[in-house]
Amino acid sequence: MTEPILRELRAQLPDDAILTDPAGTEAYRYDKAGFCTAGTPLAVVRPSTGEQVQHVLRVATRHRVPVVPQGARSGLSGAANAVESGLVLSLSRMNRVLEIDPVDQVAVVEPGVINADLSRAVAGHGLSYPPDPSSWELSTIGGNLATNAGGLCCVKYGVTADFVRALEVVMADGQVLHTGRRAAKGVAGYDLTRLLVGSEGTLGVITKAVLGLRPAPETDLTAAAVFSAAEPALHAVNRIVADRVQPSMLEFLDGTTMRAIQDYRDMGLPAEAEAMVLVQSDRGVRAADDVAAIGRICAEEGAVQVADAADAAESAMLWQARRMVNPAIERLGATLVDDVSVPRSRLAELLDGVARIAGKHDVLVSCPGHVGDGNMHPTVIFDRGDDAAAVRAERAFDAIMQLGLELGGTITGEHGVGLLKRRWLEHELGPLSTSLQHSIKAAFDPLGILNPGKVLD
Amino acid sequence: MTEPILRELRAQLPDDAILTDPAGTEAYRYDKAGFCTAGTPLAVVRPSTGEQVQHVLRVATRHRVPVVPQGARSGLSGAANAVESGLVLSLSRMNRVLEIDPVDQVAVVEPGVINADLSRAVAGHGLSYPPDPSSWELSTIGGNLATNAGGLCCVKYGVTADFVRALEVVMADGQVLHTGRRAAKGVAGYDLTRLLVGSEGTLGVITKAVLGLRPAPETDLTAAAVFSAAEPALHAVNRIVADRVQPSMLEFLDGTTMRAIQDYRDMGLPAEAEAMVLVQSDRGVRAADDVAAIGRICAEEGAVQVADAADAAESAMLWQARRMVNPAIERLGATLVDDVSVPRSRLAELLDGVARIAGKHDVLVSCPGHVGDGNMHPTVIFDRGDDAAAVRAERAFDAIMQLGLELGGTITGEHGVGLLKRRWLEHELGPLSTSLQHSIKAAFDPLGILNPGKVLD
Numbered sequence: 001m002t003e004p005i006l007r008e009l010r011a012q013l014p015d016d017a018i019l020t021d022p023a024g025t026e027a028y029r030y031d032k033a034g035f036c037t038a039g040t041p042l043a044v045v046r047p048s049t050g051e052q053v054q055h056v057l058r059v060a061t062r063h064r065v066p067v068v069p070q071g072a073r074s075g076l077s078g079a080a081n082a083v084e085s086g087l088v089l090s091l092s093r094m095n096r097v098l099e100i101d102p103v104d105q106v107a108v109v110e111p112g113v114i115n116a117d118l119s120r121a122v123a124g125h126g127l128s129y130p131p132d133p134s135s136w137e138l139s140t141i142g143g144n145l146a147t148n149a150g151g152l153c154c155v156k157y158g159v160t161a162d163f164v165r166a167l168e169v170v171m172a173d174g175q176v177l178h179t180g181r182r183a184a185k186g187v188a189g190y191d192l193t194r195l196l197v198g199s200e201g202t203l204g205v206i207t208k209a210v211l212g213l214r215p216a217p218e219t220d221l222t223a224a225a226v227f228s229a230a231e232p233a234l235h236a237v238n239r240i241v242a243d244r245v246q247p248s249m250l251e252f253l254d255g256t257t258m259r260a261i262q263d264y265r266d267m268g269l270p271a272e273a274e275a276m277v278l279v280q281s282d283r284g285v286r287a288a289d290d291v292a293a294i295g296r297i298c299a300e301e302g303a304v305q306v307a308d309a310a311d312a313a314e315s316a317m318l319w320q321a322r323r324m325v326n327p328a329i330e331r332l333g334a335t336l337v338d339d340v341s342v343p344r345s346r347l348a349e350l351l352d353g354v355a356r357i358a359g360k361h362d363v364l365v366s367c368p369g370h371v372g373d374g375n376m377h378p379t380v381i382f383d384r385g386d387d388a389a390a391v392r393a394e395r396a397f398d399a400i401m402q403l404g405l406e407l408g409g410t411i412t413g414e415h416g417v418g419l420l421k422r423r424w425l426e427h428e429l430g431p432l433s434t435s436l437q438h439s440i441k442a443a444f445d446p447l448g449i450l451n452p453g454k455v456l457d
Numbered sequence: 458m459t460e461p462i463l464r465e466l467r468a469q470l471p472d473d474a475i476l477t478d479p480a481g482t483e484a485y486r487y488d489k490a491g492f493c494t495a496g497t498p499l500a501v502v503r504p505s506t507g508e509q510v511q512h513v514l515r516v517a518t519r520h521r522v523p524v525v526p527q528g529a530r531s532g533l534s535g536a537a538n539a540v541e542s543g544l545v546l547s548l549s550r551m552n553r554v555l556e557i558d559p560v561d562q563v564a565v566v567e568p569g570v571i572n573a574d575l576s577r578a579v580a581g582h583g584l585s586y587p588p589d590p591s592s593w594e595l596s597t598i599g600g601n602l603a604t605n606a607g608g609l610c611c612v613k614y615g616v617t618a619d620f621v622r623a624l625e626v627v628m629a630d631g632q633v634l635h636t637g638r639r640a641a642k643g644v645a646g647y648d649l650t651r652l653l654v655g656s657e658g659t660l661g662v663i664t665k666a667v668l669g670l671r672p673a674p675e676t677d678l679t680a681a682a683v684f685s686a687a688e689p690a691l692h693a694v695n696r697i698v699a700d701r702v703q704p705s706m707l708e709f710l711d712g713t714t715m716r717a718i719q720d721y722r723d724m725g726l727p728a729e730a731e732a733m734v735l736v737q738s739d740r741g742v743r744a745a746d747d748v749a750a751i752g753r754i755c756a757e758e759g760a761v762q763v764a765d766a767a768d769a770a771e772s773a774m775l776w777q778a779r780r781m782v783n784p785a786i787e788r789l790g791a792t793l794v795d796d797v798s799v800p801r802s803r804l805a806e807l808l809d810g811v812a813r814i815a816g817k818h819d820v821l822v823s824c825p826g827h828v829g830d831g832n833m834h835p836t837v838i839f840d841r842g843d844d845a846a847a848v849r850a851e852r853a854f855d856a857i858m859q860l861g862l863e864l865g866g867t868i869t870g871e872h873g874v875g876l877l878k879r880r881w882l883e884h885e886l887g888p889l890s891t892s893l894q895h896s897i898k899a900a901f902d903p904l905g906i907l908n909p910g911k912v913l914d
Contacts, residue, residue: 103695103802126699148644159642161651162619177889183798184830185616186867187605187655188874188885189894189912194618194651198644215701238560242583244672244741284701286743341640345560373641410643417645428645432634437646439900443893455646 002042005063009045012055017093019044028090029082031075034336035394036419039084041068046090050170050207056089057205058174066452067172069201071111071143074135076337077418079147079200079454086452089205091142097121098208105213106165106182111142111206118211127213130157133414134326145206148198150414155241155372156248156282157214159414161197168208169196172445182210195440200416201451203444218284220248222315223291225298226273226305230254230351233275236301237371238344240279243297245290249280250372251322254351257329257366258321264328267321273304277371278322280315325368332364334384336397340404341375341413353403354378361396363389375413398424417455425455459499462520466502469512474550476501485545488530488537491793492851493876496541498525503547507627507664513546514662515631523909524629526658528568528600531592533794534875536604536657536911543909546662548599554578555665562670563622563639568599568663575668584670587614590871591783602663605655607871612698612829613705613739614671616871618654625665626653629902639667652897657873658908660901675741677705679772680748682755683730683762687711687808690732693758694828695801697736700754702747706737707829708779711808714786714823715778721785724778730761734828735779737772782825789821791841793854797861798832798870810860811835818853820846832870855881874912882912 009018019025020043029038042065047053060067066086073080082088095112102125109118115129115136122129132151133139139149145167149160166180180186180193196203227233233252240247253261255274262269269276277298281290291308298306309315329335342350351367358365358380369376378400382393401411401424411417411424426434437456441448466475476482477500486495499522504510517524523543530537539545552569559582566575572586572593579586589608590596596606602624606617623637637643637650653660684690690709697704710718712731719726726733734755738747748765755763766772786792799807808824815822815837826833835857839850858868858881868874868881883891894913898905 101800101802102699104800105698106800148648150642154642158619161648162615171889175889177893178887179890181798181865181867182800183832183866183870184801185607185611185798185827185832185870187871188867188869188878189882189890190656190660190897191605191618191651191654192890192893194648197648199647203647215699215703218701241562242559242672244675246672341638341642343558343561343563343639344641345558370642375640375642408638409640410638410645412645413640413642414644421645425646430635432628432632433636433646433649436634436649436900440647440897443896443900 005059005065006043008059009043009056013045013047013052017046017048017052028070028088031073031078031080033076033078033418033420034334036078036081038081039086041082041088042085044088044090046093048093050168050176053170053205053207054174054176056087057170057172060087060449061173061447064447064449066449068451069146069205071140072138074139075143075147075416075418077416077420079416079418079451081419083452092140094207100125102127104182107211107213109141109209109211111140111209113141115139115141115144122213123216126216128216129163129211129213131160131163141209142206145197145209146199146201147416150370150375152249152251152370155250155370156246161194163212164193164197164209165212166210167193167196167206169204169206171204172447172450177204180210184212200418200455202441202455203450217248217282219287220280220282220315221287221291221309222318223279223294223308224318225277225295225303226270227275227303228273230275231348232302233277234347236277236298236303239297239301240294241344241372243293245281245293247279247372248282249278251278252369252371253321253325254367256364257325257368260328260332260366261321261324264324264331269321270304276321278318329366329379329381333381336380336393338378338397338400339412339415340378340400340409341373342404342407342409344374346407346409347371347374349407350376350403354400357396357399357403361392361399363393363396365396373413374409419454422455422457462516462522463500465516466500466513470502470504470509474503474505474509485527485547486539488532488535490533490535490875490877491791493535493538495538496543498539498545499542501545501547503550505550507625507633510546510627510662510664511631511633513544514627514629517544517906518630518904521904521906523906525908526603526662528597529595531596532600532604532873532875534873534877536873536875536908538876540909549597551664557582559584561639564668564670566598566666566668568597568602568666570598572596572598572601579670580673583673585673586620586668586670588617588620598666599663602654602666603656603658604873607827607832609706609708609827612707612827613703618651620669621650621654621666622669623667624650624653624663626661626663628661629904629907634661637667641669657875657912659898659912660907674705674739676744677737677739677772678744678748678766679775680736680751680765681775682734682752682760683727684732684760685730687732688805689759690734691804693734693755693760696754697751698801698829700750702738702750704736704829705739706735708735709826709828710778710782711824713821714782714825717785717789717823718778718781721781721788726778727761733778735775786823786836786838790838793837793850795835795854795857796869796872797835797857797866798830799861799864799866801831803864803866804828804831806864807833807860811857814853814856814860818849818856820850820853822853830870831866876911879912879914
């Protein structure tokens with residue numbers, strides 16, 4: 001079976017676009033999720049054009065071979081993991097920014113463009129592409145679209161889906177679908193663009209996207225405040241959001257995260273602190289007033305340290321701690337990163353519950369997050385070599401998702417379902433919604449060859 | 458057939474919730490679209506609760522009776538027009554604001570709440586609900602959701618869909634579907650919320666919505682500029698959008714519209730003017746600088762008159778002309794309001810093309826619009842009593858849609874497809890997208906009882 005498939009693929013693809021040597025394909029098997037399995041692919045295919053993507057999918061349809069679309073493999077849910085005896089369809093070679101139009105304020109891009117490369121390209125035109133997942137220096141726009149990626153600036157500017165105007169999509173059978181439009185507004189028919197964004201490669205392969213842009217942001221400044229407990233920090237957060245400051249970032253570090261950072265590098269974070277709030281305003285001439293106002297709110301809520309930066313250098317210093325979260329936590333052990341998102345009013349209950357879960361399952365859980373959106377990343381930390389600890393870690397991880405749902409939230413705010421949370425999806429959606437999701441999948445991909453086993457069972 | 462249906466409906470609905478007398482049901486047959494037919498309904502049903510909506514749909518499913526969900530009938534596409542021998546399901550009695558939460562910044566509402574009533578209710582909490590269709594004093598949130606309504610402030614704040622977090626929906630068979638979540642972010646599964654918003658009552662009946670809110674806007678000020686030609690006005694618009702002013706409204710009146718207004722009421726608009734641009738900034742302490750900057754841009758682009766308001770009273774005066782657009786145009790004859798939306802860079806071609814179409818078909822076409830979004834409302838004006846003129850008007854209307862598509866735009870930016878543009882939908886979407894839309898419809902409403910004949914054939 002393998003040989004005819006490879007022969008057909010090669011008929012319209014250059015030799016170096018097809019990898020079959022296990023040494024070469026191994027790196028394409030996994031994204032960055034923990035606790036997810038991956039199959040051994042038949043081949044990794046790296047097309048350079050939409051026509052080549054169509055060819056791959058026509059061959060796959062003919063032979064009923066699973067196809068896993070893949071970007072930078074920086075995902076955290078296993079959605080890009082290889083499927084046994086399937087094709088990995090890496091879009092990384094389709095990495096051209098086809099157009100940047102400063103009048104229409106759109107960029108037309110291929111899926112393999114790195115988020116940061118797009119950001120830099122549009123900055124040259126006085127424009128910005130706001131979605132900024134933490135992986136932005138690595139992750140591709142195609143992957144961002146597939147997961148509807150969030151990031152730090154969502155609190156003011158929204159998520160990836162809010163910047164997508166139109167898509168070119170190759171369907172499972174190789175046909176090309178166009179959704180949306182270059183125009184800013186449009187309501188003709190059901191919104192297939194939004195249906196495809198966040199569908200994790202299960203409905204079609206995005207080969208081109210028209211993305212909305214904004215004028216480049218103005219200068220920004222940062223305020224940071226340290227609290228001796230989480231609750232007053234959350235009060236401050238709610239007051240900041242209710243204010244007209246419109247923070248362009250609003251992040252939270254819990255005590256465990258702060259101590260991990262302080263152990264990693266001396267940032268002068270007090271050992272007894274239990275919360276830190278980091279807030280950015282990018283309102284140009286108003287930013288200084290904004291950070292002063294934010295500082296005042298935090299002080300009124302009982303912050304033990306407040307810093308509001310006077311300039312870009314001081315602001316950057318304050319964000320250093322935030323950037324150290326991942327390396328500092330990963331030094332402590334293996335990690336399982338959760339991604340619950342709850343209404344902001346329930347955040348105190350979420351933090352309390354996470355602490356309770358950590359105690360019950362005897363694991364360490366740090367809890368940083370995009371607090372302005374209620375989207376937290378409780379991260380279970382455990383000993384890599386200890387199987388019993390790994391089991392406890394997974395139980396804690398599940399309990400955190402259950403807690404997120406009980407608090408009116410979701411199992412995933414921005415990372416996606418993939419393999420990691422697949423068996424939790426129906427808990428969140430219920431049977432009716434799940435059944436509609438299956439019907440939609442069947443309408444787009446009747447043979448079930450696109451990223452099978454991801455998102456839906 | 459009629460009697461068993463009515464008897465079953467009455468079993469769980471109060472008497473006054475069911476209208477069958479033609480004198481009483483006549484008013485429910487049409488929305489505000491021109492050139493659209495309507496059937497005579499079997500009955501108008503006015504439930505007060507979600508359970509009553511479920512009951513209506515169970516009865517309708519049992520008897521295969523069409524159901525047309527209906528709000529204020531202020532729509533402009535015929536989507537709410539009655540279907541022959543079907544039920545009109547008026548949601549106007551379900552008009553409670555169930556909750557306003559200033560911490561989570563959400564409102565939970567029933568579909569019959571009037572947009573302006575919600576806006577006033579949330580203002581009492583220092584919050585705003587931005588979507589502001591021109592019909593906002595009349596139209597319901599349910600209707601706004603069904604059409605994904607736009608409005609004047611979209612240019613800064615986005616459309617209805619951007620403010621919807623979760624929906625409760627009664628499906629065609631009476632089951633209750635929950636989509637989305639109260640939390641600000643979430644990516645679990647395909648985005649059914651966005652699929653339902655803008656589906657014009659063809660996929661389900663929205664019985665509750667969780668809407669995102671923002672802090673109340675700051676003070677606003679307005680600039681207005683009159684030009685002797687459209688092209689320099691459009692240049693000014695592009696410069697204003699590229700600037701960091703972030704206008705909260707950005708409207709355009711063409712010469713025909715301006716002359717209609719000046720004939721209706723003396724606003725001092727020069728007869729030889731061919732364009733007027735109205736711009737609002739709501740950036741509080743920065744608004745005065747913003748309108749001054751906007752005024753300078755317009756002057757540099759050759760405006761013959763520029764006014765930037767110093768205060769709210771002057772700003773209100775400048776917006777008076779905008780508010781007179783509809784009454785002024787309607788005084789000139791019957792109207793057929795189009796709703797094309799094109800990339801902003803193509804607006805000059807759109808205006809030229811509309812003038813050409815008006816000449817060719819010997820009709821008057823005014824062309825006001827939400828120019829910041831490229832969403833224009835070319836309005837064909839013709840003699841109500843002249844059948845030949847009506848035929849020419851319809852041809853001009855079609856030619857304008859065709860032009861919108863040729864310019865990379867859409868047949869409808871915010872009014873929806875309904876009946877009025879149904880035969881144009883496939884022109885825009887193409888056969889593949891249309892076929893996927895039919896599959897989605899079949900998944901949600903396999904018997905085809907929900908608003909049949911609307912949007913899709």
